[in-house]
Amino acid sequence: MEKPIYNIETSPDGLYHIFESIGLQKNTKKMVVYVPDENKANLFHLIFGDLTDEHTLDVFAISNNQDMKIILATVIQTLYAFFELNPTKKVFFTGSTDARTRLYRATISNLFEKTELFYNIYGLLDDDSTEPFSKTGYYKGYFIEKKS
Amino acid sequence: MKKELNFLGIDESKVKINPNMPKVNLDTPELKKHLHKISQILKNVKVPFESVNAR
Numbered sequence: 188m189e190k191p192i193y194n195i196e197t198s199p200d201g202l203y204h205i206f207e208s209i210g211l212q213k214n215t216k217k218m219v220v221y222v223p224d225e226n227k228a229n230l231f232h233l234i235f236g237d238l239t240d241e242h243t244l245d246v247f248a249i250s251n252n253q254d255m256k257i258i259l260a261t262v263i264q265t266l267y268a269f270f271e272l273n274p275t276k277k278v279f280f281t282g283s284t285d286a287r288t289r290l291y292r293a294t295i296s297n298l299f300e301k302t303e304l305f306y307n308i309y310g311l312l313d314d315d316s317t318e319p320f321s322k323t324g325y326y327k328g329y330f331i332e333k334k335s
Numbered sequence: 336m337k338k339e340l341n342f343l344g345i346d347e348s349k350v351k352i353n354p355n356m357p358k359v360n361l362d363t364p365e366l367k368k369h370l371h372k373i374s375q376i377l378k379n380v381k382v383p384f385e386s387v388n389a390r
Contacts, residue, residue, distance in 0.1 A: 196353040203356050218359060222370065224377070230387045232373050234366070243360045246369050268350050277384045281376060283369055309383045311376070317383045328376060332384055 192261040193217075201272030202231075204265040205238060210252030217258065218244055219265045221278065231269075233280040235262055246283040270306075270333040281311075281328035288327060296322045307332045 193206040204219040216238040224230040236246035252258075266278065282288030302308065309317045310326035317330060 192349050195350045196356060197350055198356040199352055199354050203359065205353075205356065220359065220361065222361065225374065227377070227382060227387045229384070230382060232370065234361075234369065238357075238359065241360070242357060243363050244366055246366065264349065277382070277387055279373070279377065279382075281373060307384075311380060315380045317380065330383055 191257050192264050193257060195261060195264060195268070197265070197268045199272075201269045204268065206261050208250055208252045208254055208258055210250065210254065213250075213252075215248075215250040215252060217261075219262055220244065221269055221273075221276075224279070229275065230277050230279060231273075233262070233266070233278050236283070266331065274333050274335075276332075278331045279311075279328055280331065292326070296324075305334055307334055 193208065196205045197203070202221045206217050208215040208217050218236065218238040220234045221231040222234050224232060234244065234246060236244045237248035237250065239245055269278065270276070303320075308320035309330040310320050310324045311317055311328040311330065312325075313327060318324065320326075320329065
C-alpha cells in the first residue's frame with residue numbers, strides 16, 4: 188500500500204523541493220532545501236518550512252492543516268530525490284524547535300525503519316555522540332547517507 | 336531509486352523535475368538563526384561519515 192504523499196516539484200540539482208499542503212481552511216506551499224554546511228564538506232542540512240509570498244522560508248510556521256504525517260512522508264520523499272541526484276553527499280536533519288523535533292521523532296522513526304537496506308542512518312544523542320539509528324533511540328538529529 | 340520507492344511503498348510519479356523552480360531567499364535573519372542553531376548542535380559532533388571532513 189502506498190504511503191500518501193503530496194506531489195513534489197524538484198530542482199534539477201535536487202537541492203530545492205516544493206509541495207502544497209492541502210488543508211480544510213487553506214493550502215500552504217512547503218519547501219525543503221538542502222543547504223551545504225559551512226564547515227563540513229559533503230554535509231547538507233535539510234531545511235523545511237513554509238514558502239512565503241516574499242519567497243523566503245518560514246521554518247517556524249505552523250499551518251495546522253492536520254496533515255503532519257503526509258507532510259513528513261513527503262519531506263522524507265525529498266531525501267530519495269536528493270540522494271538520487273547527489274549520491275555521495277550526506278544529510279543532517281533536525282527540527283526547527285525542540286518541540287518540533289520531539290513531535291517528528293515517532294513519525295520519522297517509522298518512516299526510516301524500512302530504509303535501512305538503502306541508507307546508513309545515525310542518531311545524534313544529547314551528549315553529542317552518534318549511534319546507528321534505533322527506533323527506540325532518543326535523538327536530537329539524524330545523519331543520513333546512501334549506501335554505496 | 337525506483338526499487339527503493341517500490342519497497343517503501345512510495346509512488347515515484349509524485350516527483351517531477353522542474354527546471355524553473357522559483358528562487359528562494361535563504362539570506363534572512365530567521366533562517367540564519369536556524370542554520371546557526373544547527374551549526375552549534377554540530378560544533379562538537381564527530382560526524383559518522385568518513386568523507387565529511389573539516390574544510
